[in-house]
Amino acid sequence: MNVRALAAKAIYEVLEKGTSLSVALPDQQQHLENGKDKALLAELCYGVMRQLPQLDKCVSDCLAKPFKGKQRILHQLLIVGCYQLYFTRIPAHAAISETAEACRQLRFDGLVKVVNGVLRNIQRQDAALNTDSDTLRFNTPAWFIKRLQQAYPESWQAIIEQSHQRPPMWLRNNQQSQTREVYLAALAQHDIQTQVGLSQDAILLESAKDVAALPDFMEGAASVQDGAAQWAATLLAPTADELILDACAAPGGKSCHLLELAPNINLVAVDFDQKRLVRVQQNLDRLHLKAQLIHGDAADIPSWWQGQQFDRILLDAPCSATGVIRRHPDIKWLRKNSDIEELANLQKQILDHCWQWLKPGGTLLYATCSILPQENSQQVEQFLARTPDANLVPIEQQTHRDDIGWQILPGQNNMDGFYYARLVKAL
Numbered sequence: 001m002n003v004r005a006l007a008a009k010a011i012y013e014v015l016e017k018g019t020s021l022s023v024a025l026p027d028q029q030q031h032l033e034n035g036k037d038k039a040l041l042a043e044l045c046y047g048v049m050r051q052l053p054q055l056d057k058c059v060s061d062c063l064a065k066p067f068k069g070k071q072r073i074l075h076q077l078l079i080v081g082c083y084q085l086y087f088t089r090i091p092a093h094a095a096i097s098e099t100a101e102a103c104r105q106l107r108f109d110g111l112v113k114v115v116n117g118v119l120r121n122i123q124r125q126d127a128a129l130n131t132d133s134d135t136l137r138f139n140t141p142a143w144f145i146k147r148l149q150q151a152y153p154e155s156w157q158a159i160i161e162q163s164h165q166r167p168p169m170w171l172r173n174n175q176q177s178q179t180r181e182v183y184l185a186a187l188a189q190h191d192i193q194t195q196v197g198l199s200q201d202a203i204l205l206e207s208a209k210d211v212a213a214l215p216d217f218m219e220g221a222a223s224v225q226d227g228a229a230q231w232a233a234t235l236l237a238p239t240a241d242e243l244i245l246d247a248c249a250a251p252g253g254k255s256c257h258l259l260e261l262a263p264n265i266n267l268v269a270v271d272f273d274q275k276r277l278v279r280v281q282q283n284l285d286r287l288h289l290k291a292q293l294i295h296g297d298a299a300d301i302p303s304w305w306q307g308q309q310f311d312r313i314l315l316d317a318p319c320s321a322t323g324v325i326r327r328h329p330d331i332k333w334l335r336k337n338s339d340i341e342e343l344a345n346l347q348k349q350i351l352d353h354c355w356q357w358l359k360p361g362g363t364l365l366y367a368t369c370s371i372l373p374q375e376n377s378q379q380v381e382q383f384l385a386r387t388p389d390a391n392l393v394p395i396e397q398q399t400h401r402d403d404i405g406w407q408i409l410p411g412q413n414n415m416d417g418f419y420y421a422r423l424v425k426a427l
Contacts, residue, residue, distance in 0.1 A: 003037050003377045005102035007044040008077035014049070014330050016072060021045060021330040045110055048083050049329035050164055053136050054129040055079045057099050061130075064120045069211045071344055074111060076286060077102055092123050105337075143337035146320070151373050155409070159371065162411030163325040171417075172225040172253075173201040174287060176260050177340070183222060186215040194203050197227045197413070198397075201257070204414055220287040225253045228323075228408045228418035229369070232314060233257035235402045235420055240264040242311035247354055248272070248292075249300040252280030256315060259289040262414040267291040268305070270298055301357050309359040317347045319368035319375050324418020344374050355390065361394075366405070366421040376419040377404040389426040 006028040007422055013024035025045050029038045048055060057079045060066065067075045077099060084095035100116040103109075131137040134145050138160050148156035180201055181243065187194050190213070193206035204227065211217045233256045238244055244266050246255045249269035259267060271277050274295040284291060296304035298315070320343055321331050336377040351366060359365050366383075368375050381404050396405035405421030 001105050002098055002102050003032070003041050003044065004099045005105045006031060006041055006079065007048070007080045008073050008106065010041070010045050011048055011076040011079065012073045015062070015076065015333060018334060020334065021049060022328065037352060043088070044080055045081060046329060047087055047334065048079055051087065051129075051139050052079070052333060053139050054131075057130045057136060058082050058086075058122060059118065069363050071111070073106060074103060074108060074115060077106065078115060078118055081115070082122055082212060085119065085123055086129065096120060096123065114405060129337065139332075141335075141337075142146075142330055142333065143303050144335070146336075147340070147372055148329060151371075152409075159409055159417075163417075164329075165326050165411065167326045167416070168414050169205045170225060170227045171195065171203040171205065171214070171222045172230050172257060172260075173203060173262050174220055175201060176287075177216070177219075177221045177416050183215075186221075188386070190215055195228070197415075198399075199227065199230045200262075202227045218286065223256060223283070223287070225257070226324075226327075226416045226418075227413065228415035229253060230257065231418070231420060232316065232365065232367055233261050235422055236312055236314050236363065238262040238265045238312060242266070243308065244268070245270065245272050245292050245310040245313045245315055245354070246355070247315045248317060248351065248368060250276030250280050251404045252283040254316060255280060255291055256287050256289055258314070259284075259291065260287070263289070268294060270294045270296045270304070272297055277389075294359075299346075299353045301353065305357075309357050309362070311359055311362050313354050313358050313362070313364040314367070315351060316367045317350055317375075319343055319347070319370040320372060321369050323369045323371045323408070323410060323419070325417075327416065340357075340372060340374055343405060344379060347375060347379055348383070351379070352387075353422075355383075355387060355425070359427045360389075360425050362424045362425050365424070366419075366423060368419045369416060370419060371407065371409060371417040376407060376421075380404050380421040380423070380427050383423075391424045391426060393422045393424050395420060395422055 003159055010024040013019040014021050029041055030037050059082055081099035085092055096119045100112050101229045103112045103115040106351045135142050148159055173183045186196055195204040197204055227379040233244055238258050238261055244265050244267050246269045249255050250271040255269045269280055277293050277295055294304050320335055325331050394401050395406040408415055410417040412422045
């Protein structure tokens with residue numbers, strides 16, 4: 001099956017069935033052997049997700065009647081064809097012919113002429129994509145635009161623009177393996193251009209690389225982790241022999257970083273999704289680290305833990321993931337406005353419960369990859385108001401000392417959008 005047909009199938013899974021692109025894309029890439037074909041498939045899928053409203057409008061305007069039922073995948077196929085015509089260097093004749101062939105491979109032989117005709121019509125018209133509404137102009141759902149306008153009246157357009165950028169590739173040096181300076185030298189020997197990040201282990205690559213090309217990666221010398229996410233372990237500041245809970249641990253990057261910083265801690269890594277715990281174990285194994293992995297609910301600790309309270313807790317709470325749209329552009333189409341209130345209620349429940357399991361004098365680091373105040377500063381502000389023994393400790397990197405936590409916006413120092421609040425329990 002050709003790349004366009006596989007792209008249509010992946011996009012159909014996301015838009016019609018609500019599957020994450022991080023699941024749908026690998027499912028289709030496994031049918032390809034050539035690395036360039038896999039890269040093209042990713043380019044088509046991610047590109048469509050970034051430009052979806054404009055592409056959808058363009059295709060819909062050129063159809064005499066919409067596709068329905070099982071034929072709906074042909075709408076996604078036409079969007080793939082439209083993306084090629086507007087946003088790639090693929091010659092138009094090749095884009096159209098390959099997309100028409102994909103229609104045949106998807107077993108809609110009788111509609112090949114329709115697909116071919118629609119794409120040729122789009123090519124002939126060569127019209128600018130529609131920008132008649134904010135959703136079309138910014139390729140972003142109206143509800144999300146409204147929330148950004150309320151939260152960031154001066155910079156909401158810049159935030160959307162950053163969210164459309166292709167994300168950089170960050171590495172986290174494993175200081176148990178070597179110093180950052182030594183690993184930077186090893187990367188330079190492989191002609192891999194880098195910059196150092198603001199946190200102690202962060203390395204920004206000038207261009208993305210296959211991990212197989214990175215020196216000693218499979219031996220545990222480094223991990224792939226965004227620069228913003230790398231602050232979690234540093235801000236929690238683990239010390240030897242402490243009992244630490246990573247309350248929503250999968251896929252395990254932050255758990256591993258905690259152990260790299262303090263190998264002698266007793267780390268309990270918990271996640272609600274048992275399948276994702278497999279990924280945590282794989283990361284631990286590659287880095288030669290050990291933790292106690294538990295399948296459990298962070299909002300019901302007694303159901304899986306009968307031990308003592310924790311010295312430190314990392315709560316990377318379930319969230320809207322609106323800070324990582326540049327890495328996961330399908331988030332814009334999988335999230336709904338009503339999800340934000342539901343997520344805020346879940347965060348409140350988990351935060352209140354985890355606090356009961358923190359020792360007096362202990363530290364809880366609340367984190368999300370969201371940029372919405374309802375999940376971040378407002379969530380923490382409300383927590384402080386109802387929790388007398390909770391104290392907010394300012395984070396050095398936050399813009400103003402009196403801010404409630406540290407909000408990182410997408411693209412800030414080349415990092416993803418992220419939020420941190422450090423809370424200490426009174427003695």
